[in-house]
Amino acid sequence: MNAVGTFTVEDGIGLITIDSPPVNALSHRVRVALDAGFRKFSADPAVKGIVLICAGRTFIAGADITELGKPILEPTLREVVDLIEQGKKPVVAAIHGTALGGGYEMALICHYRVAVPSAQMGLPEVKLGLLPGGGGTQRLPRLVGPEIALEVVIKGDPVPAPEALRLGMIDALTEEGNLKEGALAFIRQVLADGRPLQRIRDRTDKTGPHKGDSSVFDAFRRKNAHAMRGFLAPENNIKAIEAAVELPFDAGIAREHELFQELLESTQSAAQRYYFFAEREASKVSDVPADTPVRPVESVGVLGAGTMGGGIAMNFLNAGLPVTLAETTQENLDRGVATIRRNYEASVKRGKLTQAQVEERMALINGVVGMEALQGADLVIEAVFEQMALKKEVFGKLDAIVRPDAILASNTSFLSIDEIAQATRHPERVLGLHFFSPANVMRLLEVVRGAATDKQVVATAMKLAKTLRKVPVLSRVGPGFIANRVMGPRNRQAEAVVLEGTSPEHIDEALYDFGFSMGPFRMFDLIGLDVTGRDSTERTLRSDFLSHGRLGQKQNGGFYDYDADRNATPSPEAAAIIAAYAEYRNVPARAPRSPEEIVADLLYPVVNEGAKLLEEGIASRASDIDVACILGYAWPVYTGGPMFWGDTIGLGKIVQRLDELAALHGSAFAPAALLREKAAAGASFTR
Structure with a gap:
């Protein structure tokens, strides 16, 4: 026995x-234990076979990513691998729990793999901007x-054990709660059958037919080009x-190491690893203890059973x-419930749910007209029209209906x-739970803490988010909270730049090439200019x-102009409208900006x-801002979010350009005091 290993x-x-x-x-401690255990049993003539198993809630879940980039202590993983394979x-x-990354690689080094049905395994390193090293x-x-x-490596998603068995990733399933006995029975059968040792590294039956033929790889690249756009790691994994x-295997290992190091030293991987920890840190609140x-x-x-209310309800039904x-009329209620069912039926068609699961969820809905039936709820979320007078009226009524210990939440976005x-x-029992649309899909949940919100209410909301499989980001009260506010300058700048003559x-x-799924003007057209264009009596x-x-x-x-399939083309009419409004505002024309200038002028203000x-x-x-922008606005994760990206650009460079913009367009572009302070000190927001 050693500190983390028991050998029986x-x-x-x-x-x-x-x-x-x-x-x-x-x-390092686990590697020491593995080294000791395999050396002990390899030298013991009474031991005929070896089972590697783990205590606690999981098999080896993966590499210790906190050790990435640090000096490697012996025994190295490579030394442990050689010890096992040469045995x-x-x-x-x-395998139970999760065998991901280094954990599944360890399982691949073994001759056989047995798992309980609830186990999951895979190689998710691509999501950290890396490859399995x-x-x-x-x-x-x-x-x-x-x-x-x-499919397994480039997508990086965990594979459930039954599917892993079908794919050949494991050799057998055993009963839940009976893993040790099942593994012992399996290896005894292997010994009884006299099966020869065959290391995976020596096999060529699955790879040989494809040697010299790149068609599998070419087809995969074409099929997944959109999903892989902008990322470095998928291509290195394919290579x-x-x-x-x-x-040959040893040459392949050397190539894997070379490609791994290339990624490990990249800004993209640093950004994705930073984001991995940022997302987990977001659920922690400094003055709200974990207990x-x-x-x-x-x-x-x-x-409210409209688009947002229905989507919010689905999160709880799924859990x-x-x-x-509750709705104000039966007609609105029926329409909302029908939409929920329609969304679930679409999931059935895509193979994401069974019809029985749909019926289970729908049976959890109690549709009512009026608020009175909400009196017994532990939590009530308001999703009515975004108007202060209406929301205050609603909360006044709810306050008189629900129990004194019930939590009242608003889905307001502003x-x-x-x-x-x-x-x-x-x-003290009121807070904001700002779901992003579509609420049943988007992972971000902004938990808005009011000045009077009780710490228990905050803690409850943060825990509830995890139950709903959301990522909670805590915000204090302010217009637009975090994601909407911080991204606002991008959209305002887009309109300012277009008036100066850039199409x-x-x-x-430029924004698409930066990594966004679409640029601001495509987004405006998708949402609808009537949704965002009638918020003022002034001409805009x-x-x-x-x-x-x-x-x-x-x-x-x-x-843009659109054809019947909603394909966009540049619009002469739109160009004329833009030019007429620029003339009305006396906006001086300037040469069209380069892509680099567009990115700077639209996104530096976001950092600010x-x-x-x-x-x-x-x-x-700062990491909470990055999480909110990545999950709420699809800011490209391989940049780490606006604050991490700003640090990689250099805060001094951002301050210099903001000063130039402020001189041209006014104090709205002036660098924040904190930004200027960090730039002057050579400091950063995220490192």
Whole structure:
């Protein structure tokens, strides 16, 4: 036995049990235990076979990514791998929980793999901007073939054990709660059958037929070009799997290492690893201890069955929580419930749900007209029209209906939670739960903490978000909270730049090439200019578009013209409207901006707005801003989010350009004091 390993023998089978909470990551201590255990049993003539199993809630969950970039202590993973592979006794990996990344690579080094049905496994390193660096790109193709290996490695999603068995990633399933006995029975059968030892590294039956033929890889690149756009890691992973097909094993390992190092040293991987930790840090609130009591949320009321209300309700239905869905009229209620069912039926068609699962969820809905039936709910979420007077009226009524210990939440995306709370007798139980549309799909949940919001209410909301499989980001009260506010300057700048003579298509192309799924003008047209263009009685660029009947994709085009399939083309009419409004505003024309200038002039102000949020205490951490923008606005994750990206650009460079913009366009572009301070000190927001 050593600090994290226990070594026992049962009827000639050596059991190496790793116990390194919380997830048995492949840390130095675990490598020491593996080295000791395999050396001990390899030298013991009484031991005929070896089972590698883990205590706690999971098999080896993966590499210890906190060790990335640090000096490697012996024994190295490569030394442990060689020790196992060069052994003369069969080894079975017994898998429960998750065997991801280095954990599944360790299982691949063993001769056989047995798992319980609830286990999951895979190689998700691509999501950290990396590739499996422990031989995963070389062994998996040899085990299951390059087609399956490409799907598993490039997508990086966990594979449930039954599917892993079908794909050939494991050799057998055993009963839940009976993993050790199942693994022992499996290896005894291997010994009884006299099966020869066959290391995965020596196999060529799955890769040989593809040697010299790149068609599998070419087809995969074409099929997944859009999903891989902008990312470095997928292509390096593909190249590594190609090496498994074309090169001898040791040469393939060398190529894998070369491609891994290339990624490890890249800004993209640094950004994705930063984001991995940022997303987990977001759920922590500095003045709300982890042991803060939370209130039970076993029944939920949702007021409003429209697009947002219905989507919000679906989150709770998916989590198995009953929802009382309230509307003002039976017609609105019926329409909302029908939309929920329609959304679920679409999931059935895509194979995401069974019809029985749909019926289970629908049975949890209690549709009502009026608020009175919400009186027993533990949590009520308001999703009515975005108007302060209406929300205050609603909260005043709810305050008198629900229990004193029930939580009241608003789904407002902009309005003050403090002002809404003033309409109640118990402002301490009021907060914002800002779901992003579509609410049943988007992972971001902004938890808005009012000045009076009780810490238990905050703790309950943060925990509830995880139940709903959302990522919670805490915001204080302020217009637009975090994501909407910080991204606002991008959209305002887009309109300012287009008035100076850079076309909508060039602006959109620059932002698309930066990594956004679409540029701002394509987004305006998709949402509808009537949605965003009637918020003022003053003449605006978008109101001019509306006066010409151009509402966007849904009617007559917007900043673009659209064909019957909604394919966009540059619009001469839109160009004329823009030019006329620029003349009305006396905006001087200038030469069209380059893509680099467009990115700087639209996105540097986003970094500046993030600095203002930190100054004002609306966001607690720069990393929270990055999480909100990546999940709420699809800011490209391989840049790490606006604040991390700003640090990589250089804060001094951003301050210099903002000063230039402020001189041209006014103090709205002036660098925030915090940004200027950090730039002067050579400091950063995220490092």
